[in-house]
Amino acid sequence: MGYKEYIEIMVILKILLQSWFRQFKIKIMTRQNIIDILLLAILLPLSCVKYDAEPFTGKIMPRVTGYSTGVTNDWLYFNLCTGEIFNRKAPNQEIKEGEQYDRSDWDIAFCGYHIRTNSGTSGCGHGGAIDLGYGDYDRWKSVSQLPSNAAWVTDTDTDIYVTWSQAEWYHYLVENRLDFDDNPWFDPNNGPQRKLTSANRKLDESMRLSGPPMVYTPSYHTYAIRAADGQRYFKLQIVSWYNINTEIDDTGGELSYYCDEIN
């Protein structure tokens, strides 16, 4: 209920109750008391929509990434140590797909809700990630708090699938002489077509996708990210598939998240 509806209901009920008791000539004091008690009984649990959340202090992805931009492997790269962002305005501008492996000037990358670290099959760096568990983002302040025996997960190219962009899927069909109607991009039971990519399987657990209709549910786990140099550490918590300033019915994709260095 909004405030307007709440007030409407209160007024309607009060008028109705007053008319009943006037009808039966119940004493004024008694009548008013009974009216108030009844109103309280009915409407005590009734609540209004209250916008009392505190302002969001985290970060917002600068743009939507992934298949909806027309590029399947549309990765947005971050250098967490310097704050530099690559491919900020469009896919494959500063770092083309494949070029990232030989570069050590990025620490983490996003394509939709899939995440790379500069490690394993994604990059030549010493990156990686571990899961620090549900919530408790503010708890992790010092590197000494990180579990010393943790098995850092590096990137692989055998576990994670990204969604084909429609344009690239059709291009793929043409190249392989496959029938368009036999191989639609989207299947109601299986979702859109996907292909393997290189990414971090631990960080892939930070968001769960179900549907259609597509529902993106963050795990709210906090993850520790090891930078490409293997020396610096950051913590990451994805809190939403949506930008906090999103319009109603926006399809999302600009993630809201927290990411800070652990000193």
Place this chain on the structure above:
Amino acid sequence: MKGIILFCLFAATVETTLQAQEKIQIILLEKGTDNPLSGAIVACSANADMKNAGYATTDTRGVASFAAPDSSIYYRITLTGFMPLSGKTEKGMSQLTLYMQEDVIGLNEIVVTASRTPRPVKLSPVTTQVLSGKAMVDAGYGNLQQALQQETPGLNIQKVGFGNEISMQGLDARHVLFLMDGERMTGDMAGNLDYERFNLHAIDRIEIVKGASSTLYGSRASGAVINLITKKTAQPLVIDAGARYGQMNERNYPNPQKKDFLYMYEKNVDRPNLQSWVSAGFKSGDFISQTDVWYSESDGFYLYQTEGDKKVYTKDANPFLDKDVVIVSSLARPPMGVEGAEHVSVSQKLFFEPSENLKMQLYGTAFFMNSYDMVQDLVFTQSKDFTGGAKATYSLKNFFSATVSLHADYYDRFKRHERRDERRKVYASRIMQPRLTLASRCFEAHELILGVEHFTDELTSDRFVNRKMTSRALTETEYFLQDEWTVNDRLMLSAGARTNFSRQFGFMWMPKLAVKYSPFEHWSFRSSFSTGYRSPSIKELFFNWDHLGMFMIKGNEYLRPEKNRYVSFGAEYADDRLFINASLYGNFFRDKIEGVWRIYDMQYNFEYANLSRQDLLGGELLARWRILDCLSLNGTYSYVDVSEQGGVRVNTTSPHAATGGVEYRYRRKNYSLSAGFTASYMGRKRFDVQDRVYVEKEGRSRDAWFRCDLPAYALCNLTLSQTFLNKVKVTAGVNNLFDYKPKTLGSGLTAFNIPATAGLRGYVQVEFSIKN
């Protein structure tokens, strides 16, 4: 109802006249508790055939007074929910104490749905199942959906992507017409209304007529009509109020903080399960007022599946396969969210009945609901509905009565932001229906009804043209005529026809014929032939919605109305203790409208089309048995067989469904106890779902069907209630007693066919009653 009206007209006259005469007092008490029964209609006459009867109603002491003639008088007493009494007083008697017994079997309920005229259910030419509103509240049901599922054979409520989906006798919600006091409602999704709009505590009774009733009710009445008749007090003042607290389904966020990104979402999906209600009515002179208010909130929860999806592509449904192919997904299936909700409804009815010949009514309902789905997309859904109308009936003795009515329903749906105070309207639906009905008993043994109604349906949505809010409308004008002929004490015939004209679909006509034959005192046989139709909905005609480039949902402006023929035969045995009704039916559809997936333009398109035929054959059994005055049993069973099409079964109904219940009552003065157990059983479901499968020998994927197999389940409830001093009632109960939780959510889109239950949950309920 007729008695109440007659009382309104005669009571004052009778009492004034009798002041100067000797009087006889009839004191009416409830059998078992000796509680006085108020509001009962007492008819007295010097003749056994009750000609020129005088009427009075019992007051809060259960007393009705009449002039005492020199000879004995004959009386007949009726009260809703009790078995009628009749008899004769002794000459010179000044006081008579009588006891009425609760009508557990329910054969004396007055029903209107099957014939649009009030008559006792046992005399209705078409079988009508009646659920008493009081009995549903006594049974501890928290809402209408739960009550219907536990009490109605073959009615299934399952969870779907957009809310609840009702199906009955193998037909989905598009073929089940819900009415409130005989009037339509709007705001449906695939035929499903917001069932939260129905306030269980405002319902006097629910009448369910299965089969095609389009002759009287028009489009959509092709599978069943569920008519909710709301309360209308017959007493000077009645106020019932109550509150209910239920265990939460699932606690998702134990400690929401204002700094949380989804603070509002976290609070909303974990709302407590609370309800409160007030139902108040008064009768003063020619005026009757009835007001009902209901508030309810509930939490959202998830349903889980531990194993990966399993799809079986059978050779039967996919002739290009050499053998059945089984594909098991290695990925865990994400849990499915079941939304929570918060809603309030306020309804007001005013009746003005200044004379025997003139009755008028104004009514209106306001409904507000917030639906809190489990999707973390920073928006939730708000719904707002205003329903209202006016009716007036003028009667000229038995010659005819004319009823003119105007009914309207305005429904809006919004999406509301969870971080900013803004909302956007995404859906608006308006219906308006003026109607004129002429009824006549001018010809002996005949009840004639002639009606004309005009129906306007307008829908505004962002799913017609490029995501812009656009309106589409349909109008239909219909005439109907029915004659119910009581040939003799044993035989009754009902015949009728309806014509329909619309610019979109042209002219149609729908006939019906029903026969009731009662060769012996307790036996009745009914048979009927009726036709039904369903005009394509505005959505089915005009939808044109691109779902993120993934698929299109496309309406079809060339759809024709689907039509069906319904044939039934039933036998019924009924006495004061036992009621058994068995029936067989066939429901034969042609041009049935279904949504099908088709691939073209390089993508899937969900299109509506008139499919060829679908035949549904089935049987039903209803039984109630009052073993002892304090103990009663009831049970129902439903079987339906839906025809396959090319080896493919698209209908998701289980062939077998049953309900059962046992109720024990202990009563004494100023105290009563009631314990009840109800069970609802749904048999195994096996149906085919459209999909694609890769065929190795052909080296390509093909359209295919996979078989979905969902196990049988039963939901059982237990309730215990105690009433003190006839004023305070305390109820405690457990829903889903055996903690059933669906283990499989199905596969792919078939997740939409499981009961939305979080498992065993308890509740307590307190009710107060004030009578003046």
